[in-house]
Amino acid sequence: MATAWPEKDDNELLSLIQNGSSQAFSTLVERHTERFYRLAYRYLQSREAAEDVVQEAFIKLWENPGLWQPARNSKFTTWFYRIVVNLCLDLRKRKPLAPLDDGTQLIDEREPIDESMIRAQEQKMLEKEIAALPERQRMALNLCFGEGLTNQEAAEIMGLNLKALQSLIMRAKTTLKTRLKSIL
């Protein structure tokens, strides 16, 4: 389906959605689904769960477009990240993350080891250690590294001040460096 109104910015689309325009809603969904999915996936480590969260967030917006108040909210993406983050945290409270496999079991030593296999193993170990971090540290890492947001934006999304966010990231990275000492 072709995107309608690609030239309209998010605020214009949102005011059209508030007037019941499903076309504007489609445009907004097509524009932003991927980025919100990425964040949800990095946090939940499950495609189905991440898709459900993104779908729920967009349906909430469609059902109740009055939630968005341009005078109160600075930027649509920042505001909507907050909705996705809250849904992810709620889901994790109801359904804790299943422990990931130990990455060291990935390599079959009979097979020749190539660079991509080593990379895959490192990736797996990193994911395992990130999953073991406290929730808020994990979310802070996802926002700042995965999404390329500034610390200020990430702090706003998490409802923290800048110093608190920086402290979360520092603690997360210190823990990761200690736990991944053997491969870093």
Next chain:
Amino acid sequence: MKDERDEKLDLWLQQRAVTPASPDLTQRIILQAQRVPQRKSVSLWQSVRDLFAEFHLPKPAYVLAGALAIGLVIGFSTPQYNETSANDVVAAQNFLSADETVL
């Protein structure tokens, strides 16, 4: 200052793999939204207007209501004071003071 391990960790964090979403995710969201009715948030002013919109009065009723309103305005703006009532007040005061002397 950042050391080599910091840089490597930062790079790993930025390059974390993400399993792509289902190709139909966007369409699923759009279709799901079509089945869900929108809830309109109604302001106080809008709800007052809606309430009054329920009363469909014929034109003569507006004329009558207008005439009554004008009558009320004129009635309240006419001075209440007149000489007769002032005289009555004086007479009543005289009568009362006469009673007090007897007591």
